[in-house]
Amino acid sequence: DIQLTQSPSTLSASVGDRVTITCRASQSITTWLAWYQQKPGKAPQLVMYKASNLESGVPSRFSGSGSGTEFTLTISNLQPEDYATYYCQQYDGSPSTFGQGTKLEIK
Amino acid sequence: QVRLQESGAGLVKPSETLSLTCLVSGVSIRGYYWSWIRQTPGKGLEWLGHIYYNGKTDYNPSLKSRVTLSADTSKNQFSLRLNSVTAADTAVYFCAQGGYDSTFNYWGQGALVAVSS
DSSP states (O other): OOOEEEEOSEEEEOTTOOEEEEEEESSOOTTOEEEEEEOTTSOOEEEEETTTEEOTTOOTTEEEEEETTEEEEEEOSOOGGGOSEEEEEEOSSSSOEEOOOEEEEEO | OOEEEEEEOSEEOTTSOEEEEEEEESSOSTTSEEEEEEEETTTEEEEEEEEETTSOEEEOTTTTTTEEEEEETTTTEEEEEEOSOOGGGOEEEEEEEOOTTSOOOEEOOOEEEEEOO
């Protein structure tokens, strides 16, 4: 299985800050990487697909980059509604796997 | 608007079979892959398997011997059966649109299933 390692596990930031979350894959997945946002008691919601493509309806302050084994999700000008846990997912092959999550907390 | 709704028993005894159904509305299950994903505090999000409307399936090897997915196009729903459950199978189970080689664009709200005697 392809392992995904996210860092950091927890991130504290203030409204208006710019934050970056990293996801590293155990082998190359080209750009078959997605990012999800999950709020407590809710299902994950797709934020980014194919590493750098913004899902419809997601604010442009979210951006993604990377290829191969290293990827980042950046949120600029953090808003109160952005505080959540973020997961990366690789869909290069079976089984699809997820990172362990990064919890974005209010500082 | 695409909606997915899980239903099934919320409490299952050890060694028995966990059964969940996902009712899909707003889109036909034909032409898409449909997955089950579970979430635990310890292992995080885990893809269990997917099914195509014609019955073609693929399973996570970690559970392959215990999991069975099925689809009912007449009811526009698909189902999960996980046998020989243990406490480690206690989780929130999500159904979602998509397969192992795609993103999961739509999710159910999740169903908490506890394994306990």
